[in-house]
Amino acid sequence: MHAVAPDAAAASTADRLRITEIFCSLQGEARDAGWPSVFVRLTGCPLRCTYCDTAYAFHGGQWWDIDAIVAEVARHGVRHVCVTGGEPLAQKRCIQLLRRLCDAGYVVSLETSGAIDIGEVDPRVSRVLDIKTPGSGEEGRNRWENLPLLTPHDQVKFVVCSRTDYEWARQVLHAHALHARCDVLFSPSKGELSATELADWIVADRLPVKFQLQLHKLLWNDEPGR
Numbered sequence: 077m078h079a080v081a082p083d084a085a086a087a088s089t090a091d092r093l094r095i096t097e098i099f100c101s102l103q104g105e106a107r108d109a110g111w112p113s114v115f116v117r118l119t120g121c122p123l124r125c126t127y128c129d130t131a132y133a134f135h136g137g138q139w140w141d142i143d144a145i146v147a148e149v150a151r152h153g154v155r156h157v158c159v160t161g162g163e164p165l166a167q168k169r170c171i172q173l174l175r176r177l178c179d180a181g182y183v184v185s186l187e188t189s190g191a192i193d194i195g196e197v198d199p200r201v202s203r204v205l206d207i208k209t210p211g212s213g214e215e216g217r218n219r220w221e222n223l224p225l226l227t228p229h230d231q232v233k234f235v236v237c238s239r240t241d242y243e244w245a246r247q248v249l250h251a252h253a254l255h256a257r258c259d260v261l262f263s264p265s266k267g268e269l270s271a272t273e274l275a276d277w278i279v280a281d282r283l284p285v286k287f288q289l290q291l292h293k294l295l296w297n298d299e300p301g302r
């Protein structure tokens with residue numbers, strides 16, 4: 077399922093990105109959940125969340141020319157493309173890649189940690205922005221200046237690890253009126269918080285958020301490349 081990297085020597089150094097994998101699967105979360113999608117996973121992340129399920133993307137990867145990435149995406153023949161990581165925005169040329177994918181007519185989403193400025197991202201991209209809870213261990217990395225940039229085309233995601241995290245997320249939701257800006261998603265951190273418990277809390281509080289389970293984890297138990 078994984079794509080093989082093209083000849084790195086052929087790529088022009090100006091337009092290259094470090095890529096861990098490009099593969100086709102079902103989108104497992106957020107608004108596009110359930111759609112066959114091509115995932116472009118960029119290598120590297122400056123964060124170290126306690127629950128990270130893509131630590132294999134922290135290092136390694138191979139250099140790909142942006143033309144070759146777009147060609148590989150086209151080869152899969154689906155409409156939805158998700159640019160993810162790692163933290164994709166940690167590589168500045170990610171902005172170029174996103175623009176190219178939009179120009180090519182794809183429905184493009186970006187999964188980002190919320191720690192890096194999203195202001196340069198093409199407005200055609202649906203930005204799925206994490207807000208890191210205390211349980212992630214990376215609360216201090218939240219770039220709060222990103223929140224006023226969100227539009228209804230975007231989504232905000234909280235991965236909730238505990239009741240303490242839930243109460244923190246609920247307070248952030250209200251303090252920034254996030255639900256008035258865009259869809260807000262709450263997911264339980266797998267193995268840390270029961271999905272049923274989180275669902276019960278959301279219903280009890282009539283919280284204006286969307287509960288979600290990660291489809292790819294239910295279907296394929298988090299296998300890389302699925």
Ligand code: SF4
Nearest residue numbers: 121123125128162189
């Ligand atoms: S931001 Fe994402 S990729 Fe980076 S450590 Fe956290 S969960 Fe992992």
